[in-house]
Amino acid sequence: MPALRTSTPSRAKHPASAAAPRPGGYAGKLLRVNLTTGKIWSEPWSPEDMRELIGGVGLGARILYREVPAHVHWDHPENRLVLATGPLAGLPVWGTGGLTVVTRGAGTDGPTSTQANGFFGANLKYSGYDAIIVQGVSRKWVYLHIHDDVVELRDASHLLGKDTWQTQDLLSAEYGLSGHQLSVYSIGPAGEHLVRFAAIQGDYGHVASKNGCGAVMGKKKLKAVAIVRGTHGLAAADPRGLVQAADDIAHDLQTDPTARSLYEYGTLPGVVNLHKLGMLPIKNYTTNVSPVDLGPWEARRLREGFDHRGHQCNACGMHHCHMQVIRSGPHTGTLVDEPEYEGWSGAGWTIGATDPQAVSWLNTELDRAGLDVNEFGWLCGWVMECVEKGYITRAQLGFDLRWGDVEGARKLVDLIVHRRGLGAVLAEGVKRAAAKLGPPARDCAVYTLKGAVPRGHDHRARWHEMLDTITSGTSTLETGNPVHPTEVGVPARVDPFDGVAVAKMVAGLRGRLGFEDSLGICIFTTRTRLENLCRALGAATGWYYTVDEAIRFGRRTGAILRACSLRCGITPATEYPSTRYASIPVDGPAKGQSIVEQWEKMLDTWYAEVGYDRKTGKPLPATCKALGAEWLAKELWGRSR
Amino acid sequence: MGTVAVEVVAWVTKFVGGDGSGRKVFDEPIVPGATVRSVLEGLSTRYPELHAALWEKRELGEHIEVLVNDAVLGIAHTLESPLRPGDRLALLGQFTGG
CATH class of the missing domain: 3.60.9.10 (Aldehyde ferredoxin oxidoreductase, N-terminal domain)
Incomplete structure (x- = not known):
């Protein structure tokens, strides 16, 4: 070549x-x-x-x-x-x-x-x-x-x-x-x-x-x-210290009551757990109650439902990533990547599909086409609901598309990736497609006013992720799931429907994810004490690195991304969920809970806690200074500040 | 005297002698004055792994989600809320992925 x-x-x-x-x-x-x-x-x-x-x-x-x-x-x-x-x-x-x-x-x-x-x-x-x-x-x-x-x-x-x-x-x-x-x-x-x-x-x-x-x-x-794979050497400053830290991380992942489930099954336990909490998004937020027995969706049975083998990443000892072979249906024998929870959700529950074999196949089809499984799920689920309600016709699509129709969803993939027919509209993503179709179709779509979508959860029962998604400088999770919250002084648990408590928790946990995402390591192998990660970083580099420094670093990075975001015209005025995204669940464990009523209070609390200006969205000068980014304060607020 | 059903779900069954799948339901007898705390302590006392996963000192730790009659603890109930015969508790593993 x-x-x-x-x-x-x-x-x-x-x-x-x-x-x-x-x-x-x-x-x-x-x-x-x-x-x-x-x-x-x-x-x-x-x-x-x-x-x-x-x-x-x-x-x-x-x-x-x-x-x-x-x-x-x-x-x-x-x-x-x-x-x-x-x-x-x-x-x-x-x-x-x-x-x-x-x-x-x-x-x-x-x-x-x-x-x-x-x-x-x-x-x-x-x-x-x-x-x-x-x-x-x-x-x-x-x-x-x-x-x-x-x-x-x-x-x-x-x-x-x-x-x-x-x-x-x-x-x-x-x-x-x-x-x-x-x-x-x-x-x-x-x-x-x-x-x-x-x-x-x-x-x-x-x-x-x-x-x-x-x-x-x-x-x-x-x-x-x-x-x-290159041949250049790569040396740690303290090889023995690095191995000790790596061993402690591995030990933690294998023995910690929560991380151990990740170690054994990756993110597979998510479906059953989240359903029980009302956080499993089913049929584009129209229900939170599974129409099928969830026994086959338990982690162990989900994995054993396929011929599978480990597909580990660099230097990884987790039983997380797997390849699997489809056992039944029209794609029997096809080699696929075992879906993460997000795949089971986006290629499955969100579109009403409940056959693990079919969902797993579609998930890899999305990876192969190069689509985000989350946004595809929200888009496809929305289209399915619109077809059911007559807002989108069979003639517009060129084929029928009902809840749970995985083969139809695959046709939709082709329509989108080649921008054919209605696919040209759908390829613009949920928010733009919904705006194009207008109400009442628009009001069924799940998106943020920034133009992003949630991960594969029902955030109407998971308020911390909705707040995080919407306030983030990257329009997706910036704080992420709580990991050992007490290590940074945040309570182990808060009332999930107390908006102020949730906002304080999200603000209090900020920083960890930005630190993790700067290390060159998987998010699932960092489910250990921050102290261990700091020790690993210190042994690798030769720095003395503390938990406080890690949190400050992550928050500084968040402030810089916030500044970039504001420069792109993404202001606090866009920090709202769409009508459906913020709707009230009609059934399941979160039935009747309304985040809309508390949204402004949540934003007020979050802004006060993180030290950003509520009106402009800018990190305040004192915040920048505390984060070691005086230069950012000068650029955002001018030298007189 | 009646009982309260404590449903241990999927992953958490590992801490009560299970294999991490399915469910184990314990019918815990209650006496007048029984609370969410007393029922959970009664169960976890018999299963050291569950005890370690459930508690951090005398408060609930971060590893297990507790539901009372299908609602997350903290909404309508606290640890000190009284329980009545027929109430249901569920123990779920915390989910850190996704």
Whole structure:
């Protein structure tokens, strides 16, 4: 395959300081790619920046803030696509193949931070880079090939139209490499056709899914990034300390009463648990009561319902990721990726599908097409409800689409990714499609006024995630699920329908997720005490790193993303759920609970607790100062403040 | 004297001798003055793993969600709320994924 551009990346523009040695765990260089000019170069980043930004979303947020001004929308050539790892990636700690994608996304035209795992992070680090920063737009479709110091943009015309698994198959065959020897992250037809909720998928089942990052990649005509496992060394500052911390993390994951379920079954227990709490979204929020026995949906039976085997990410000992073979139905024998909870939800319960075999198949079809399973679920469920109520006709769709019709849902995928007929409207995502159809169809759609959608839960019974989703600087979870809340002084439990208590909890837990997403490690292997993660980071880098510093770092990153978000025009005026998203459950454990009545009070509390200005949305000067970001206060509020 | 049904769901059965699937239902006898706390303590005293997962000192820890008559504890009931014969408790594992 001839290379369009062949390059050993040019030398550093700014030689690293001789006085400050590079911290352990880092490759030490950032790889820059300009698709417009074809120029590829590397640049060092200083030990001071490493300490301040760590990696992942911390690094990505800074780049987005510095290099993507207001006029650079998601589809502008100067938009940046940051594919970042972190200091733990590639080291012998569980789940350290981590990739964080940061960009200005197509969904909200605002900041995005979305994670995936597999081997990307490890392979990139072993090639000598901590992150890839892509800018510009290629004239022809290309893919980025990285093999140690050889970095090339190669012709991708033979990959066009291929789904993400086919793309990895083809490149693996060309290279004669498979498994962890070649990590391929690519876009499917959805990204090629700029679907606003297109994802970037890699290593057979790992998806950076949020806010249309796949459409950004598609706009740049970058089909894939393929990284051969490099041969560069990667050293921890304190190898023995790192192994001790890694052992403690692994022990915690295997013995902690909560994390142990993740260790054994990944996110599979979610369906039964969340149903019992009224948090399982069934048929586009029209009910919370399952029409079927949930016995087959218990984690153990769900896994044993398939022929399966482990499909672990870099250095991981969890029994989390699995491949499975469909046992029954029209797709018997098909190899698929075991869905995460989000997949069972988005490709299943949200659209009224309750056959695990069919749902698992559809979930992988979505990964292969390169669609975010969450947004597809909300979109497909909405269309199904609209068909049932006569708001969308069979003639508009070209086929019938009833609740639970997985084969019909697959037809809808084709319609969307190729933007055919009504698919051109649906490809714009839930909010825009709902606006286009108008009421009464619009009022059945689940979305945020920012233009994002929730994860695969019914947030009407999970208020903390609704508040988090809507106030986040990235339009998806910024605080995430509570993990050992008492470690940071937050109560172990609060009344889930006390808006003020919920808002205080969300605000109090902020910071942890931003820290985790900067390390180059999987979110599921960080379900341990923060202290252990800080010890691992300290042993890797040689820093003395505290829990307080980790929280401050995560909150600082959140403040920077908030500033980016405001610059994109995403203001507090958009911090509301859609009519259906905020509706009152009609049945199930959360029946009658109304978040709308408490919403303003929740926002008031959240803003006061996090130290942002309620009117403008800006982080207050005192907040910036407390977070170690006086520079941000000056830029947001002017020097006089 | 009557009983209160304590339903231990799926993953939490691991802490009461199960395999992490299905359900185990314990019909716990109650006496006048029985509370959510006294019933839970009565059960967890017999199962050390459940006790460790359920309590942090004398308060509920972060690992297990407690439902009283299908509603999360803290809405209509507290640990000190009295229970009547026929009331139902459920113990669910906390879910950290998704």
